[in-house]
Amino acid sequence: MKEIVTLGRLFGRQAVPLFVLAATVFSAYAQEANGPEAGIEVMRSGIPHDALYGLEMTGEWGMAVGNFGLMIETTDGGLNWAVLPPKTTLALLGITHAGNRQIIVGQKGFVMVRAEGEEWREIDSGIEARLLNVAMNPSGFAMVVGEFGFLARSRDHGETWEPLTIDWMEYNDEGYEPHLYDAIVNDDGSLMVAGEFGLILRSEDDG
Numbered sequence: 764m765k766e767i768v769t770l771g772r773l774f775g776r777q778a779v780p781l782f783v784l785a786a787t788v789f790s791a792y793a794q795e796a797n798g799p800e801a802g803i804e805v806m807r808s809g810i811p812h813d814a815l816y817g818l819e820m821t822g823e824w825g826m827a828v829g830n831f832g833l834m835i836e837t838t839d840g841g842l843n844w845a846v847l848p849p850k851t852t853l854a855l856l857g858i859t860h861a862g863n864r865q866i867i868v869g870q871k872g873f874v875m876v877r878a879e880g881e882e883w884r885e886i887d888s889g890i891e892a893r894l895l896n897v898a899m900n901p902s903g904f905a906m907v908v909g910e911f912g913f914l915a916r917s918r919d920h921g922e923t924w925e926p927l928t929i930d931w932m933e934y935n936d937e938g939y940e941p942h943l944y945d946a947i948v949n950d951d952g953s954l955m956v957a958g959e960f961g962l963i964l965r966s967e968d969d970g
Contacts, residue, residue: 817858817896819865828855828867850875850883857896859905866921868894868907876921888924890915898946898954906948906970908956912940916970927970935960
């Protein structure tokens with residue numbers, strides 16, 4: 764992988780949290796698309812400890828995942844949500860959907876997969892790291908990212924995983940292992956990963 768850009772380069776030496784950037788972009792887009800009166804509609808709310816960490820929407824179907832194995836699902840574009848029976852007490856931190864396959868990841872290397880119409884199955888991933896997010900393309904190529912620079916890839920819709928080794932000295936002088944928070948996997952196998960220190964990495968050869 765090679766470094767493309769950091770937020771520090773975009774905004775100078777002033778630190779800009781990713782959530783501030785995302786909120787600014789979303790707000791600007793909403794106002795441009797819908798005019799100055801555009802707002803945000805609350806579709807669902809829960810108790811204070813009902814934390815949701817990941818959301819995936821494809822057409823009318825969507826699922827959000829969160830603390831203590833929380834999974835809520837919609838089949839009408841987000842108008843109504845149903846709480847599903849938990850499959851684990853671990854926090855679920857990321858979800859992805861491509862084709863008719865879905866993957867959920869979370870604490871302690873937890874990975875769960877299903878095909879549409881089937882039940883969720885926990886996978887023995889062989890991973891112990893906290894997995895913070897996951898992305899997949901329709902061919903079944905997937906990338907999971909996590910704490911302390913952890914990355915692993917799958918070529919079979921998340922059934923098996925291959926951890927990747929990265930020399931972080933190539934990307935920062937101290938060799939820090941940044942937490943990695945998000946990934947995008949394109950149809951051609953190219954991918955991007957975002958993490959701490961405003962880091963964005965891109966690979967054009969499956970990682």
